Amino acid sequence: MVEPLLSTDRLVKHFGGLLATDDVSIDVRPGEIHALIGPNGAGKTTLVGQLTGLLAPDSGTIRFAGRDITRLPTHARVRLGLGRSFQITSVLREFSALDNVALAVQAHQGHSFRFLADVRRDRALRTAAQGGLDAVGLGARAAMPAAALSHGEQRQLEIAMALAGEPKLLLLDEPTAGMGVEESQRMVETLRGLKRSCGMLLIEHDMDAVFALADRITVLVYGRVLFCGTPDEIRRHPEVRQAYLGEDGA
Amino acid sequence: MQPRNMIALLLLALLAVLPLLTQAFDQRYLLSVGTRIVIWSIAAVSLNMILGYGGLVSFGHAAFFGIGGYAVGILSAEGIQNGWLQWPVALAASMLWAALVGALSLRTRGVYFIMITLAFAQLVYYLASGLEGYGGDDGLNISRSRFAGLLDLRDKATFYWLCFALLCGTLWFCGRLANSRFGTVLRGARANELRMTALGFPVFRYRLVACVIAGAFGGLAGILIANEGAYVSPAMMSWVKSGDLIVIVVLGGIGALFGPLYGAIVFFALEETLKPFLDLLHKGWGEYWQIVFGPLLVLIALHARGGMASLLRRRDG
Ligand SMILES: Nc1ncnc2c1ncn2[C@@H]1O[C@H](COP(=O)(O)OP(=O)(O)OP(=O)(O)O)[C@@H](O)[C@H]1O
Ligand SMILES: [Mg+2]
Numbered sequence: 001m002v003e004p005l006l007s008t009d010r011l012v013k014h015f016g017g018l019l020a021t022d023d024v025s026i027d028v029r030p031g032e033i034h035a036l037i038g039p040n041g042a043g044k045t046t047l048v049g050q051l052t053g054l055l056a057p058d059s060g061t062i063r064f065a066g067r068d069i070t071r072l073p074t075h076a077r078v079r080l081g082l083g084r085s086f087q088i089t090s091v092l093r094e095f096s097a098l099d100n101v102a103l104a105v106q107a108h109q110g111h112s113f114r115f116l117a118d119v120r121r122d123r124a125l126r127t128a129a130q131g132g133l134d135a136v137g138l139g140a141r142a143a144m145p146a147a148a149l150s151h152g153e154q155r156q157l158e159i160a161m162a163l164a165g166e167p168k169l170l171l172l173d174e175p176t177a178g179m180g181v182e183e184s185q186r187m188v189e190t191l192r193g194l195k196r197s198c199g200m201l202l203i204e205h206d207m208d209a210v211f212a213l214a215d216r217i218t219v220l221v222y223g224r225v226l227f228c229g230t231p232d233e234i235r236r237h238p239e240v241r242q243a244y245l246g247e248d249g250a
Numbered sequence: 251m252q253p254r255n256m257i258a259l260l261l262l263a264l265l266a267v268l269p270l271l272t273q274a275f276d277q278r279y280l281l282s283v284g285t286r287i288v289i290w291s292i293a294a295v296s297l298n299m300i301l302g303y304g305g306l307v308s309f310g311h312a313a314f315f316g317i318g319g320y321a322v323g324i325l326s327a328e329g330i331q332n333g334w335l336q337w338p339v340a341l342a343a344s345m346l347w348a349a350l351v352g353a354l355s356l357r358t359r360g361v362y363f364i365m366i367t368l369a370f371a372q373l374v375y376y377l378a379s380g381l382e383g384y385g386g387d388d389g390l391n392i393s394r395s396r397f398a399g400l401l402d403l404r405d406k407a408t409f410y411w412l413c414f415a416l417l418c419g420t421l422w423f424c425g426r427l428a429n430s431r432f433g434t435v436l437r438g439a440r441a442n443e444l445r446m447t448a449l450g451f452p453v454f455r456y457r458l459v460a461c462v463i464a465g466a467f468g469g470l471a472g473i474l475i476a477n478e479g480a481y482v483s484p485a486m487m488s489w490v491k492s493g494d495l496i497v498i499v500v501l502g503g504i505g506a507l508f509g510p511l512y513g514a515i516v517f518f519a520l521e522e523t524l525k526p527f528l529d530l531l532h533k534g535w536g537e538y539w540q541i542v543f544g545p546l547l548v549l550i551a552l553h554a555r556g557g558m559a560s561l562l563r564r565r566d567g
Binding site: 052073075078091092095104106107108115117118161 | 423426427429430431432433434435438441442444445446447448449450451452453456459
């Protein structure tokens with residue numbers, strides 16, 4: 001059995017009296033798409049927050065790529081190969097699409113304590129950034145301010161930024177949220193294309209996307225793992241159907 | 251070349267020959283105003299770096315006037331006049347202070363950041379007031395830094411040109427920095443800190459370094475102020491001066507390279523004209539020139555969001 005790329009061991013997180021993460025142990029294997037589903041407020045984003053280091057767990061440990069990262073700051077986790085996208089689109093709105101990705105490339109190339117050389121004339125940086133935009137189909141939009149891109153394009157841009165860090169694992173918090181059918185399908189295609197190069201923890205409400213992509217699915221309810229299994233097992237699981245998919249299943 | 255840069259270059263050219271002009275027209279006093287504009291511009295350009303590019307509203311920038319100034323003043327009082335010694339010590343002290351204040355204040359955001367930087371600046375202010383051995387509240391007369399054989403800072407024109415050269419250096423450096431990898435990170439963190447962190451940037455470190463760099467230039471301005479009047483006093487770092495620096499940056503245009511220069515020129519030009527004008531109306535009113543200046547500032551804030559720099563830009567378009 002391969003060692004998982006990412007694993008959590010009995011993670012617990014309270015917000016005051018609210019138990020948002022309740023004894024969660026999950027793992028993602030290299031190259032796997034592991035979907036995390038669950039109703040609103042189940043604690044999915046909270047879990048991602050702890051994985052990225054934005055939130056500190058009350059107890060439990062997180063291991064990534066063979067080391068304990070529970071106490072590591074966010075930027076150090078990114079350096080190890082943990083990339084993410086946000087549930088609420090987060091790009092640098094005044095920066096051009098190209099500059100957004102260029103910054104991501106820059107982050108990946110080591111420290112940025114370089115004070116004099118002009119980034120706008122940095123050929124290698126620009127080329128790499130353009131390549132990243134091309135890969136998600138935004139090549140023609142390079143010069144546009146991120147704020148002027150459509151919602152779907154901004155989400156694609158986020159993926160390009162996350163990929164620029166050459167992550168081993170992508171944490172995707174509802175990548176298709178707020179998208180139309182067509183945009184959603186494009187995102188699914190983009191993610192499918194990435195599957196071989198990195199593992200993914202995919203939070204998603206769109207069940208079509210989940211079943212199209214996931215190798216395994218974990219169901220989270222009230223902060224607890226209700227069930228973890230293959231898409232087929234999920235479809236058959238009575239409790240899951242009742243709790244989450246509704247009686248008619250998916 | 252863009253017309254906008256043309257205006258800035260013309261202005262710099264004018265400043266470059268200011269001592270010749272003031273001599274030709276026999277306006278010595280104007281040279282001292284010019285010197286102050288140039289020195290304050292150095293500090294304002296550096297404040298603009300953290301405030302404009304970094305989005306960090308420091309309300310304690312005048313502390314660097316004091317630290318740079320007092321480092322020179324105290325060394326001078328102790329018999330060390332050599333500028334090659336004084337200046338590096340003053341710069342190091344300023345950077346150290348910036349690192350300390352930054353390390354603590356950068357953990358806070360928004361209003362708290364403003365208040366903490368102000369509080370630290372006040373600390374230095376009262377510290378200086380308490381230095382009875384160095385003049386206390388009254389301040390300290392010093393002799394100017396010596397650069398044996400190279401420069402005589404007592405010569406007004408020489409001193410002005412030195413300040414002007416240092417301003418050019420500051421503008422050059424900050425201009426390069428704005429478009430460097432470092433500057434891009436700084437601007438990115440202002441636009442969306444969370445995003446920058448998620449990209450893998452230790453934002454805190456970048457901001458801290460920015461504060462230290464800005465502190466160095468602030469300290470440099472302090473060194474120059476001390477040498478201009480051959481005098482240091484706690485007043486040079488009162489919170490009012492920190493406020494004036496912010497006003498200059500806002501007036502000139504936040505985040506525009508030459509903004510602080512425009513801001514400083516307008517600020518001092520207004521001070522020099524409003525004061526005597528008000529005194530003319532009624533003896534003693536001049537002191538309250540900022541009562542007139544305040545509403546003017548509000549007007550500018552309302553009608554020219556990007557300050558003077560944006561007004562000039564609009565002209566081009
Ligand atoms: N910073 C916070 N402080 C207090 N409570 C929080 C905080 N963040 C989240 N919560 C609460 O924790 C619970 C889990 O929230 P979370 O955002 O993780 O859910 P989610 O599964 O991502 O939901 P959704 O599908 O709506 O995105 C919710 O009840 C939420 O109100
Ligand atoms: Mg969520």
